[in-house]
Amino acid sequence: MLADAQAVAREAVARILESASGALKARGVFRWVLAGGGTPRLAYELLVQANRDWRGWQFYLGDERCLPPDDPERNSRMLDQALFRQAAIEQEQIHMIPAQLGAETGAAVYAETIRNSLPFDLVLLGLGEDGHTASLFPGHEYAPDALVVPVHDAPKPPPDRISLGYGALSSARQLLFLVNGTGKHPALSAWRAGKDIPPARIAAEDVQVLADQAAANG
Template sequence: MEVNAHLIWQLLANVDRVAEEAGQRILIAANQAIQTRGYFRIVLAGGRTPEQTYSLLTKADTNWSKWHVYYGDERCLPEADEERNSNMAARAWLNAVAIPSPQIHPIPAQLGAIAAARRYTEIIKPILPFDLVLLGMGEDGHTASLFPNQVHSPHELVHPIFNAPKPPTERVSLSILALSQTRELIFLITGRNKREAVAAWQRGDNLPVAQIRALHKATVLIDSMAIP
């Protein structure tokens, strides 16, 4: 896999600085999109560092009425389950700001992976490209719920996942194709346990995280603990 020539790596001191920088970049992208197109479409990631970023955004000065929120992946759990990415984002951020509820689009993973993937494809297909996709990375180089050694149709925008190597095994994930249809892409990478995957990514291994592209701009915000 060719290393993304447009990928910029930005080293930051710690997880707090990664969260702060991500928040600032999200707001810059939002304000530019709203000024240019009249709306801002963002895809959210799960995980602790994104959660920290979301908490910071509760204090942001922006036109929330123009924001449209989507999700990169979701666990197939009951709708109210605290482990769902949509509920984490709601607790940390979305419940505290004035984004109109019809403009927040959780993945209906409670329907099961196949039905939810089909429904979410119908939601995202007409609105692509996104303005900004936010992604993390696991210790094995997975991103969203795209894990190493999985095989998916390259033409799908949303995949049903049945064999995730960490629980729950049934999930729904935007595909490489969908995640790459974004004007801007930001990866948040923090922690010593990510070093091995970062080294593999930088040497060009065919990890899921390495296959995501952006239409214009892609940045890795990484803390000092995650540098190999």
């Protein structure tokens, strides 16, 4: 348990750098899945200040909204502003979800993009107030072994999205959840209690949760 969102972001950066160092030493490449949201954005901004060598880093995305590429609500837009431009990441290192193609087509294309990159070294995830993670929502069924899934009728706009599926997430070497704010306390408590929400369906071996006091204690 950490003090606040700033502390969560700082600890996330430390663990990202640790994971990157281990992957680069072992395999010469660090394949990292990024998340959208305010706390991840803060972590990316701190990471740009902490890291100067991006050779060997490959960037992927956990989920995306089916909107035009220049829409400000796209996760890729936030990542471009907070990380890619600031760190001068080369375009060939960036593998964003082509959600502008529509949920089904974009999901199929991205599944082929990531197929030969699995398992990911690190996947960064958040936890929604309703218990969703990436764009996997409670009450929706997704094939348990799917690498990437089209999402329709999402309970928050836009309704159409694309998300990494349980197959890709469960195979990851490490999952790192960033959870902060009192609004996340019920979902975090439900997960701890063993409720059937999407994070509980991810069968990865190394799952770490960084939560602030508000999320942990409500």
